Amino acid sequence: MSDDARKDTQEQADFRQYCRGWLADNRPPEPTVRLPLSPLEIMTTEQLCYLQDWQQSAYDAGLVGCDYPQEVGGGGCKDCQRVANEEMLRARTPFFPNVIGLGMAAPTVFYHGQEELKQNLLPRLFSGEDIWCQGFSEPGAGSDLANVQTFAERKGDKWVINGHKVWTSLAHFAEWMILLLRTDKSHKYDGLSYFVVPIRAALGDGVTVRPLIKMTGETGFNEVIFDNLEVDDSYRLDELGKGWQVAMTTLLHERGAGELQTPRAGGMKSKATHTTNTANLIELARNSVRDGEPASADPLLRDRIVQQVIREQGLALNQQRARVPALLDHPMRVQLQNKLLMTEISQDTAALALEIEGASASLYLGDDNAPVGGQWPMAYMNSYGMTIAAGTSEVQRNILGERVLGLAKSK
């Protein structure tokens, strides 16, 4: 019996057994294309189709959206998504391509959308048929998200949208976008409203998507221009002027501190390549050489590896302690640290990996001699995407200082 299984309710135990059985019989085939590190770097339709097929079959089997009610296409279970996630990780499946849909759009639509909208949108979101993207950031609104200027003007029961979004991950594949925009220019926060918008249907007709290239050389995020796009009022979530509150639901889930567990799969090939964890770091140290000895024998490197192991274990145990109220001084204190810790720990792990590689850290993906296919330098660079996206580390520290410690709000 695994650690996870030990704590299951009856429903969870039965479900776990079902998941295990299904995963044993339905392992997706080996991909014929190189898969990216995460869904945020999906570049080709071949990559996308392979991952979409996998999400569809996992959804058909009931492993996606388990805790949502059946009326909206969910499984109607209680706390079973966590079980499915654990089993999919254990089975080292590919990841799901529709990350923004599953992690952000679904809970937001679920908590703030009209019943009919939920029933129309969520099943195709869960199945991965409709990819979703998030239109929050703009050239003038990053950390200061409430400064969003994209504007919707009322025209009968329609809205006409104009504006410019940036860093929009997956927009090049997305059917739908969750869109934070302004409906009132006189109030910063209360002038914001929140829509879901079918962008793919409007490509070339009110919507332009242009890819942006990341420092790694990958694509994955885009800029999206709205030029008099008309959308129906029924695509609005919650009330007019309540966009900021709705966005908070999105951000809470994006940072892993929301009510609903995000369906998550992954781990395929992660032992061999490119997952920024310390097990792989130790493996790398054993296989690298420093001063004629394995790098794993170097006392300074050993100490720094151990420091990373301790942080990684601290994070894992934090997540466990977050569910034990008697060991928390403040209800959100530990959850709100998740995003900050996860991204900074993996950044430091990747940085250390490059030092362990030494001279070979200079070799990138195209070089046959690059250790582990050049994945560590790439992971290191991508780690900065993680400490910037979804609220930078500095913004996370502001949130923690203000909401948890109660310190005065910074400008």
Next chain:
Amino acid sequence: MAKADNFGFGEEAALLKESARKFFTDNFPTDALHALVATDPSPERMSDCAWERDLWQQLVDLGWSMLAVPESAGGVGMPLVAVAGLVEELGRAAFPCPLLGTLNATYVLIACGDGGQAALEEIAAGQAATLAITNHQGDWNVSQTEVSCEDGKLSGSAWFVQDARKTDRLLVSARSPAGLSLYWVATDAPGVSIHADAILDLTRDQAHISFDAVEAEEVTNNALAALEQAMPAIWIILAADIVGAAEWQLQTTVEYASARQQFDHPLGFFQAVKHPLVDVMVQIDQSKSLVYGAACSVDMEPARALQDAHMAKASASETAAFASGRSIQCHGGIGFTWECFVHLYFKRQKHSQMLWGDAGWHRRRLADILIGEVA
């Protein structure tokens, strides 16, 4: 991942932690601590070992000094996670008393099997105890002792003995014909002399103790095995004390940063103050999770106890240093005075940081476990 979803921290443990918090806030607020221990600022002062004996007696009457003693020896038999909860609160109050020493002795005695039974019964009856197992170089390697036993009599000296002047009994390691043995000795036995150390920490006392042909009862002739088995619990409770004290440092500094204004704003408005305080919180939470995770391993998954306990103390030692530094710095000039309470915790944390191995000491051992020993 810890074995039990809730670390085995059940209702009883939660109640104990809550009543401990209340006991210390009601009976021993920080101004009382300051009035009690911060009487002589002279750098050349000798430690005067001020403590509230009556409050300690109340704590004993509540059963807290015998929490870890098995029920079969008349104790309460609480798991380590519950004990860690109590000690976290004790650390938050920086309460001067021989609880940690008594717990340390308890865990070693439990590891002694039958030989430890009589001594455990004395602890269950309210006696305080402490370990006397360290040499004058402060080598945390438990096989190092400068006491030897011949014909049942102890001679030599033990160093860095914690809470020596508050305790009734000593658990002494000594070279014996069998190798390394443990002995149970009364602090007032003929031939025992306690020499107080002049220490930085005002909330503890420490001494070196000399033994001159002291009659002693042997508890086990396999001290090494018993000490090695008990060390994880000993590191974990000290780490719990550190976490509690660090939380006091954090909260006190946050209060100050909210009350004090400069440049027309509370100090905490400035990110050069705000972000380090957040980092202190993050570091405390890491240590706290590692403490309860490790305690859970000792209780339920002994094969992981050593590794997890090393992690807990390594992390807590860093927390002690970091929280202490920030607590003084963010207070500015007032934080640098004798009159401000933060120095009491700064000093307690420095003591705890080094005691039973600092972060580097534990990480070196962890490296051998996790990466493998270097040939």
